[in-house]
Amino acid sequence: MAVRVVVVDDHTLCRFGLTRLIGENSDLELVATAASVPEALERAGTYHPDVVVTAISLPDGDGLELTRKLRSLDERLGVVVLGEAGASVPLFRAMEAGASAFVSVAAPVSQVVTAIRHAAVAPGSFTADGLAEALEHRRRGRDLLTPRERETLRLLMQGLPIAKIGHYMNLSPHTAKTYTARIYDKLGVTNRTQAVMTALRMGLVSDEPAGTRPVECRAARRR
Structure with a gap:
């Protein structure tokens, strides 16, 4: 049939x-x-x-x-x-x-x-x-970034300023800025927009709607 x-x-x-x-x-x-x-x-x-x-x-x-x-x-x-x-x-x-x-x-x-x-x-x-x-490209990309760097990347994608990222992750603004600089360096980019586009292309983050906060971020905010 x-x-x-x-x-x-x-x-x-x-x-x-x-x-x-x-x-x-x-x-x-x-x-x-x-x-x-x-x-x-x-x-x-x-x-x-x-x-x-x-x-x-x-x-x-x-x-x-x-x-x-x-x-x-x-x-x-x-x-x-x-x-x-x-x-x-x-x-x-x-x-x-x-x-x-x-x-x-x-x-x-x-x-x-x-x-x-x-x-x-x-x-x-x-x-x-x-x-x-x-799948191999995504695996290599995930191995490229540490879990904290991936968390920082998700918040960068949502448009949060560095100070806010530090707040959600319980980090000082200086440490949050350091994480951001490391991400840019590892992805071979120079700004937030390039980092987000590269991360999407590599499958490091999903294109969830802006404004959606990861669970761990909400938990950090309550603390």
């Missing part, structure tokens, strides 16, 4: 392109399309697909949150996430959300087909082009 697929994307041209791609493969069958998170959940519940292919960015939500919901409803359902090219953070976020595969929007169409087939056969096993390299 053909693999039953639901495509989720708010861009008409993208849905059309994926629809045509699936139609060109006799072992795949498009059963529905959706342009939003509610539509995607409704289509999945109605058509019971084998695989859902979703964009990582949707107009009313996050394709990764959709992935979590779909996988919690049916662990046998495969989910392929289409996301930004050339960055490891979306790949890791898709993996952590429970996706079966991550495919760059710049990847050859053959990779999308391969990812759908993989998701249908092994929905609980994650795959992505360049996964091994990205």
